[in-house]
Amino acid sequence: MSENQNPQTQTDTATTGTDQPLTTTTGESVEQTRDEWREYEFEGESKMTVENLDVYYGDDHALKDVSMEIPEQSVTALIGPSGCGKSTYLRCLNRMNDRISSARIDGTVRFDGQDIYQDGVNLVELRKRVGMVFQSPNPFPKSIRQNIAYGPEKHGDLDTGLLARLLNRSDEEERDRLVERCLRDAALWDEVNDRLDDNALGLSGGQQQRLCIARCLSVDPEIILMDEPASALDPIATAKIEDLIEDLSEEYTVVIVTHNMQQAARISDQTAVFLTGGELVEYGETDQVFEDPNSERVEDYISGKFG
């Protein structure tokens, strides 16, 4: 499917697979479990609303009837065993799955109330506002400064022209202010401010990942999607990323996929548990999900009985 096509128009005839109630291994109905957590009410506004989302890769039904609200300015963790659809779900939130030719998507994803799968959505703008940080740090093979300035320059955000002149600032000063702000917000400024023109590939893995977060911030996102952002890092670098995520959630809405349940428990406000087969089995406040889950399957998963 090309990025310019509306996936919904292609999937109108897709079956949802929800005609029959799904039964868990413990005999508990998934629908009964969902009834409990669908009542989950969080404080504040919903930034994203996902309704009845199904994703198929060819004949493989990877996500089944997922509905979930993502509250603004908080951390939402997505956990579950390998292959349960966490990354697939994350990629639906900024239409990265459009790049996978076999992917078909059915359902609704609203960002600030707007359906991101409707015709005419500008994908470049969407992905600026809903940024993404990947598992392995992937800085450009350019200087630290250029890594941050590249996006805003490409999108024309730094070409402030009249305003910059009125403020008696050159474009270069504007750029450097932006670079400093993003590096500070990504907790990297103190470590790199004396070598902004060095190649970013010379940074440590943890520094590279924080640079990628700074790069994501440079285009002014509202939501930051993170797909296992610390899985390639050592414990010290991981702790820095975790602190950073908590700080970022004061201003941004963060959605993070993690295999590390302790990490989810430490940094997230709410946790969604996906289990094998692409079902969202439980969603709620993190403390409640970890300490008193509604679903026996989730309890078994969290206590390490499987997964």
Ligand SMILES: Nc1ncnc2c1ncn2[C@@H]1O[C@H](COP(=O)(O)OP(=O)(O)OP(=O)(O)O)[C@@H](O)[C@H]1O
């Ligand atoms: N590009 C793709 N093409 C075909 N099938 C895919 C593709 N990406 C994922 N899948 C399939 O979709 C299902 C969900 O995969 P996904 O990567 O979303 O799970 P995950 O929970 O993120 O796994 P992991 O924790 O191992 O990264 C799996 O069966 C996987 O094989």
